[in-house]
Structures are given as C-alpha cells and as structure tokens.
Amino acid sequence: MTAVAGARRGRRRSAASAGADRAARPGAVWILPAVLFFGVFAGVPLLLTAVLSFTDWNGLGTPNFNGVANWRHALTDSAIWESMRISLVFMVLCWVVQTPLALLIGVWAAGRELNRAVLSSIFFLPLLMSTAAIAITWRVLLDPNFGLAATVGPWIGFPDGNIAGDQHGALGAVVVVIAWQFVPFHSLMYQSATRQIPKMLYDAALIDGAGRFQQFWHITLPQLRNTIITSSVLMLVGSLTYFETILIVTNGGPGTATMVLPQRMYNSAFQSFQMGYASVIALVLAALGTALSLVIVRFSGYGKMRSTLEGI
Amino acid sequence: MGDSPLSRRTFLSAAGAAGIAGLTAPLLSACGTSGPSGGGGGGKKTLQAWVLQDDGQNPIQQASLDDFNKSSSTKIKLVEIPNSGSSGYTDKLRIGMGSPNPPDLLFNWGTGSIQDYAASGRLVDLTSQLNSDPTWKSAWIPSVLDAGKAADGKYYGIPMRGMQPVLLFYNKTLFAQHGQKPPATYDDLLKLVTYFDSQKIQPFALGHVDAWPNLMWLEYLVERLGGPSVFADILAGKPNAWSNPIVLDALHRIQDLVDRRAFGTNFASVNYVNDGAGLLFAKGKAAMHLMGTWEYSNQVDKHPDFAKNDLAFAPFPTITGGKGDPNNVVGNPTNYYSISRKSKDVNAAISFLKKEMSSQMYIDKLIKAGDVPAATGLEARLAASPGPEFAKYVYQMVQKAPSFTLSWDQALPSRFTDPLHNNLQKVFLKKMTPEKFTQVLGQVK
Structure with missing residues (x-):
C-alpha cells in the first residue's frame, strides 16, 4: 500500500516537472476518505497492537505493561521459528503452484470463442463460494476412510488414504485447496490483462512467422509483466497472512506440521488469551508482509510504473 | 466486454460513502448499549443470556426464558452464538466479558472456562445463595455442582444441561x-x-x-x-x-x-x-x-x-x-449458567436460575431431548428419554462416581x-x- 502510494507520488512529481496540467488533477480532499478509512481501520489498530505487544493482557480489564517480555519470549520460542519456516514454505509453494496455472488458464480464457467463455465461467465458480464452505467440503473429502482421499490416496503414495495426517501430505493438501479456491481470481486478472494487449502485436508477429509458443513467450508474457507482479504480490502477501482454510482443513496438524504463523497468532490470542504475545506475532507478520511487497516492487521495476506499451 | 468500466468518480464516491458509513456505524452503536438491553425506562429491563447455538437445546432454553418472562418485569432474551470447531463461542464470550456491556447470563463449562472471569470479580458468587437455600442446592447432584467451582472453591454456576x-x-x-x-x-x-x-x-x-x-x-x-x-x-x-x-x-x-x-x-x-x-x-x-x-x-x-x-x-x-x-x-460434568456482576438486574437473573433450571418443565424437556440432567431424583422420570436405558446408565454412573474429573x-x-x-x-x-x-x-x- 505504502509502496504504491510512494510510486504514485514519484510519478506525479515527474509529471509536474514535465509541465502537465495540474489543475485537472483532483485536490487533496479527494484522498480524504481513503486516508480516513486506512487510518481508522489499519493505522490505529496497528498502533494499538504495537502498544499491546508490550503488555500482559488476557482480554479482560486493563492491560499491564510488562516491558519487552513478550518480545524476548518470541525470540526464544522455538514454536514461533517453526511456524515461520512453515509459513515461508507454504507461501513459496502457493506461488509456485498458482502462478503458472492462473497464467495459462487466464491467457486461454482470454480468447473470444464461445466454448472458452462457457468453460471459464464454470471454472470461475469457486470465486463465488465462501471460504468456510470450501474448507469444510475439502475436510470431508480428505477423510481417509470414506472421502476422496480413500480413492485417490493409493495412487499418490498414501495407501491408507492418510493424506491429511502426513506432514507433507497435509501441507500439499492445503496448498491444493487454496489453489483451487484462488486460481480463478488470478486467472480473471490474467484474462482481462491479456485482452488489453493490442492485436496488432500478434499480427506483426504472425507476419514475422512466430508460432503460438513464440507469440506467448515474446509478446503475451512480457506484456503481462505488471499483472504478474501484482498477482504475485497479492499471492505472496496473501498466503503469508492467510489461515482460514488451514484452520478448518487440518487445524494446524498433524501435530503442528501446518501451523502457519497467522494461526499461531490466532491461537495465542483466542485460545490462550495471551493478547500481548499474539500482538508480537501480528507485528512480525505485518513487518514481513510490508517488507515482502517493498522488495518485490523495488526489484521488479514495478515502482517505475513504465507502460508495457512503450513504442506503440 | 466491459467497455464502460465503473467510472473513477462513481467508484470514489461509492467508496467514500461506504467509508463514512463504516466509520460512523460503530461510533453510533458504541454510544448506546448493545441492542435490546438498552431498552426503555420505566424500570423495565432486558437481560441477555448467551448460549452456545444448538438446534436441539436452544428451543428448550427459550422455553425456560418464556416461562420466566411471563411473570417478571425484567425480561431475559436468548442470544445464540455459533461455535465453529474449537472456538467461536469462547472468543466472543471473552470479548463480551471484557466490554462494559457483558452478557447477563453466560453459558460455560465451569472451572477453567470461567477462571479468568471469576478471578477478576466479573461473576456473581452463588455460594451463599446455594447454602441459604438447601432445597435448591440439593436439587443438584453434588459432584456435578462441585465440578463447576472456580479455583477459589466458590460456586459460580448452576447446571443448565445434561451430564x-x-x-x-x-x-x-x-x-x-x-x-x-x-x-x-x-x-x-x-x-x-x-x-x-x-x-x-x-x-x-x-x-x-x-x-x-x-x-x-x-x-x-x-x-x-x-x-x-x-x-x-x-x-x-x-x-x-x-x-x-x-x-x-x-x-x-x-x-x-x-x-x-x-x-x-x-x-x-x-x-x-x-x-x-x-x-x-x-x-x-x-x-x-x-x-x-x-x-x-x-x-x-x-x-x-x-x-x-x-x-x-x-x-x-x-x-x-x-x-x-x-x-x-x-x-464434562455439564454446562452451567453464570451471572455477570455488572448485570443490570442480578436479582432477576438469580431468581431465573432458581425458578427455572430445576423446574419440572425444563428438566423434562431436557430428558425428552436425550440429555441426562444433573438434577437429583430423576430415576423414574428418565423413562421418558428417547434412550431410557442409556439415560439411566449415565445417571447411575455419575451418581455412584466418587470423583468426576x-x-x-x-x-x-x-x-x-x-x-x-x-x-x-x-x-x-x-x-x-x-x-x-x-x-x-x-x-x-
């Protein structure tokens, strides 16, 4: 968010120096609702969370300040480091699985043929379903005795259907469920972005004798660069802070094999009622998420907001 | 396809309106007491009883409240809260109890589940009420009543469900x-x-x-x-x-x-x-x-x-x-009702528990629903259970148990x-x- 705002400022400055018509731009008051919204629902809670992280509070009465005790505990708590490792693995897996799928489906769905339109509208259905309903359905499907896992398990190396009960199987299962749920959203982004690519680029490539693969590799993919970055930021930061599906499908198990950092935070806050400690985890997550999006934006050149249509 | 996207202006004003509504709604509701409990003057008060959502149990709880409300000037309203997995009710209860407007009557599991509330003085100590009314106290199986005590050894809960x-x-x-x-x-x-x-x-x-x-x-x-x-x-x-x-x-x-x-x-x-x-x-x-x-x-x-x-x-x-x-x-010995000290009418809440929780009507409804209530002297009445053999077995098992952990x-x-x-x-x-x-x-x- 900050990064995007920063990028916009940068662009504006250069626009101003180039002598653009400043009167045509909306005044500062236009940004007020957004600033208020962000301030009240993100800024203030973030600040309060920071204060809470220095307290000992069970949710009742007045929090007692206990200095850096929570932070010190977090540094030595092996459970936090374990969860951090699981979170990072989970995040990378989510990206690796979802990006190619969403990209291919999105580009395919961008075609105007009727069959593509029909199939993609079916494919986008998971977008309309509630997360909890999806997760509960999958939880039942993963039952090793009566669910889909009983049938599919033996084919993929789980002869007794014990997918969700295996350390790697459980993580894999959660990644698949989340991909099933979110690939449609990212496909939709790629679909609309692909439709923005001017047809003349393909016409020119065709004249040069480029095949279907070369067209995809040399035109579609470079043209989708900004979309890939946007989708990746959403995916990476999203999967870093996401845990609803995990909570319902595996409940962090087997043992703590899928206990990602956000679920650890939730459990600290709402099962153990250690609000101070949960606040520490929340701040760590917020810092990680912000750092991640800054790094991506910086190193991808997205911050410069160059048009992919330069030269046309 | 999408030739007229949502114009920037429409979008901004919609977002602004939503933002303003979002900002003011919580402020407005925070000023009043939550919902019906704020209800009018004239000495008429409405209390809230928070219970776990349960299709089988909620109508029975509602029946006991209806019966109480018929003859009381203070009314009690049932608030059903769903539980998803291992939490949901407990989170909401914690936040409710930490707020200036806690539920008047709260469903709980006794001991550990009420420990923080009891220790911070948020619950009404029912020990003297029970001791001064031997008929009421003896209406309950002692080991079950005792299992609901908090760590300080005092009674804060009255059994309200099966064992x-x-x-x-x-x-x-x-x-x-x-x-x-x-x-x-x-x-x-x-x-x-x-x-x-x-x-x-x-x-x-x-x-x-x-x-x-x-x-x-x-x-x-x-x-x-x-x-x-x-x-x-x-x-x-x-x-x-x-x-x-x-x-x-x-x-x-x-x-x-x-x-x-x-x-x-x-x-x-x-x-x-x-x-x-x-x-x-x-x-x-x-x-x-x-x-x-x-x-x-x-x-x-x-x-x-x-x-x-x-x-x-x-x-x-x-x-x-x-x-x-x-x-x-x-x-789990049973579930209990406890009372908030901050309740607007503690006496009404106590008289509700006294009048309804061991009443013939309430206990019989619980038995009919398949529960085995923690009340004494039910041997004959358990025949009305959908599984009388099971109900009697559980009833005897608990009664002859020297300890119920x-x-x-x-x-x-x-x-x-x-x-x-x-x-x-x-x-x-x-x-x-x-x-x-x-x-x-x-x-x-």
Missing part, C-alpha cells in the same frame, strides 16, 4: 459376531486390540484431527493409574506435577496402543466434528469408540439404525495395580489449551516422546 461423562462405546453386534466381551481390564482391552486388528477391524475409532478426542485417552489412563489426585496436582500448579511417573506411564501406554494399531493407521486424518470417526464406528469398521455421552445423540441423529441395533456402552476398564477407583469418571482442556487455564492439544497430537503421531511432552507442558507459564 457428559466419557464412556467406552462399542458395537455389540460386532462383538457378538466375534464372540467378544467389552473389556473389564486394560489387559482385556489389549487382547481386544490384537484380536480386532487381526480381523481387519479397527479396534478404536478416534477423531484425532480435532485434538480434544485424544485427550480422553490421557485423562482416563491417568485416572485409572493414579486416581484424581494426579490431575488435581497439575491443576493446582504444583511443581513437577506434569512429570509425575503416572502421566509418563499413561503417555507410554498411548504410544503402545498406537504401535498396536489400536486406532488403525490413518487416524491422523480422521476428524470427529464432521462425522469421520462416528461414521467409521457406525459402519462397523471400528469396534469401539471412547467418547463423551454426546456420541449417543450424535449416532441417534446421524445413524439411527446403528444407534438402535448395535450401539452399546461400558465404563473405561480398570488397570491392574492402578490407584484410581474404577467408578471414577472423566469428561473435568476434561483437562476445560479445567486448566486457557493458556494450556493449545500446547496440550498440539503436543498430545505429536505423542500420538510419535513425533514427540512422553518425556518431552511432560517437559514442555511443565514449562507452560
């Missing part, structure tokens, strides 16, 4: 086919495990994923091996209480059961809440199931034929050389819940040694 001890359920048809009897001793249990495993029948169903079903094994093994004092020491926070050899012995027995395939090989994927373990049991693929009494109503509801023809029950077996009384039980995750302070559940799962999965388990739990502060 839920943990029983050993078994499939009597399957047992008869194989010429087996329910286990009287732990050695019998091990023999049954070996036998059923050799017959390709899973000895025990276990909803491992939900974590708390695993705990029942630890609770009963510790109870039979060492009696109630072992957990009482843990609850009292005595040093080294977790590393008691009895706890270690129980954990080693759990791993031994896992090695003997007592729970099959894929229990780590089986849940209880979505009928994973219950279905396994009902289909005759598992011979036994260690579970709370709610398993009975669960089977009546989901697999009525199985409940009618095959489902039977027995106490947890004794262990040779164990110190625990074979009649002792573990589980509350489920550990309900009894211990909330900071234990997560480590207890996760690490016990790891013991079942053999990812953690019993020694490490006792060490980790001993370090929870």
